[in-house]
Amino acid sequence: MKTRVFTRRQFIKLSMGAAASLGLTKLALGDKLLAQESTALKPAVVWMSGQDCTGCTESVLSVLTPDLRDFILDTVAIRYHETIMAGTGHVAEFALDEAIAEGGYVLVLEGSIPAADSRYLEVGGAPLEDKFIEAASSAAAILAVGACAAYGGIPRAGVPDGQGAQYFLDKHNVVKPLINIPGCPVHPIWFFDTVNAFLAGNSIPVDQYKRPLAHFNYTVHQNCHRKGNYENQSYLVDWNDPAQKNLCLLLKGCKGVDTHADCPLIKWNDGVNWCGENNAPCAGCTEPQFYDQFSPLFKKQ
Ligand code: SF4
Ligand code: SF4
CATH class of the missing domain: 3.40.50.700 (NADH:ubiquinone oxidoreductase-like, 20kDa subunit)
Structure with missing residues (x-):
């Protein structure tokens, strides 16, 4: 050797x-x-x-x-x-x-x-x-x-x-x-x-x-696919009801109205999905108020 x-x-x-x-x-x-x-x-x-x-x-x-x-x-x-x-x-x-x-x-x-x-x-x-x-x-x-x-x-x-x-x-x-x-x-x-x-x-x-x-430059809400339901005041209240699947998540604590980020446009995981598309309310993670002033995350403030 x-x-x-x-x-x-x-x-x-x-x-x-x-x-x-x-x-x-x-x-x-x-x-x-x-x-x-x-x-x-x-x-x-x-x-x-x-x-x-x-x-x-x-x-x-x-x-x-x-x-x-x-x-x-x-x-x-x-x-x-x-x-x-x-x-x-x-x-x-x-x-x-x-x-x-x-x-x-x-x-x-x-x-x-x-x-x-x-x-x-x-x-x-x-x-x-x-x-x-x-x-x-x-x-x-x-x-x-x-x-x-x-x-x-x-x-x-x-x-x-x-x-x-x-x-x-x-x-x-x-x-x-x-x-x-x-x-x-x-x-x-x-x-x-x-x-x-x-x-x-x-x-x-x-x-x-x-x-x-x-x-x-834009809020998450401006580009959210649930925005039509927000405008119709059609809100998800029961996660277990399949009929509510695409309704607005505002009552579940969504902070998208006040949160600036282009998540719905560029998505996450190399373009696979984003919070709202994955049935999770926006937690507002790009705003100075996150986390203490936006919590609890899953309740409307
Ligand atoms: S889920 Fe959130 S971001 Fe989407 S329309 Fe409703 S309030 Fe706006
Ligand atoms: S919680 Fe953060 S990552 Fe999720 S949609 Fe809101 S700003 Fe985007």
């Missing part, structure tokens, strides 16, 4: 190839030269996790179109992402510090930042809020992805009192271009369209809550 001997450099290159096949563009091994070779000319992305369920990461990673491999391997250089990076512990934190020192990246925040006490969320032995201020200060732009990062979301309703990125940065006098891409979770197309527009240098018109108008 033949034995092949690798130099350290060859080993790291081989490891980077393996990491790339797993969807990683940078291996957090601390070899700056090789890392720069793999990320040269590609816009850097740093993805930080606040108080989250990782649902937005799951949503983005689950997309079939666009091809995720093209995005991760060819379009951007993901410098830090707790869920998908190869490095862990101190090695991962080193990668984050290295990216912050270089600056100029797109900073993505998934999850909220606790307002009640910074000890609710610590990373690398220190409050996440300190590292987020540091990362935000060196970023070219910030994307607050998902309801929690945008406006506090579900964690705002609980003891930690989650804050959205813009609210938090305003308190700490950090001024950066920021776009909110809310949702619980974020829709992968909302994310990719916004990132691609940013990378192309296109302007991204936003509404009063900093949501891209391309996807948040």
Whole structure:
């Protein structure tokens, strides 16, 4: 049996190839030269996790179109992402510090930042809020992805009192271009369209809550297939009655009238369906009022 001997450099290159096949563009091994070779000319992305369920990461990673491999391997250089990076512990934190020192990246925040006490969320032995201020200060732009990062979301309703990125940065006098891409979770197309527009240098018109108008210009209600029944005041009151299947879900707590998103147009799960088509009332997950001011979700307020 033949034995092949690798130099350290060859080993790291081989490891980077393996990491790339797993969807990683940078291996957090601390070899700056090789890392720069793999990320040269590609816009850097740093993805930080606040108080989250990782649902937005799951949503983005689950997309079939666009091809995720093209995005991760060819379009951007993901410098830090707790869920998908190869490095862990101190090695991962080193990668984050290295990216912050270089600056100029797109900073993505998934999850909220606790307002009640910074000890609710610590990373690398220190409050996440300190590292987020540091990362935000060196970023070219910030994307607050998902309801929690945008406006506090579900964690705002609980003891930690989650804050959205813009609210938090305003308190700490950090001024950066920021776009909110809310949702619980974020829709992968909302994310990719916004990132691609940013990378192309296109302007991204936003509404009063900093949501891209391309996807948040209309209410869910305006495009809902049950709208005719809403206008006729034909409401579903009994989930078990097949005759009521397509009636308006207003009395079951639907927030579609007050919720801006194009879910009925682009649908979810790569165009398969959306909440209303799946007989679930819109929970209003793209609005700043979600979740605390929209709950209980299944009752008309
Ligand atoms: S189900 Fe909701 S979004 Fe659809 S028509 Fe009724 S209130 Fe509007
Ligand atoms: S239909 Fe409503 S609850 Fe469902 S994903 Fe769209 S905005 Fe969120």
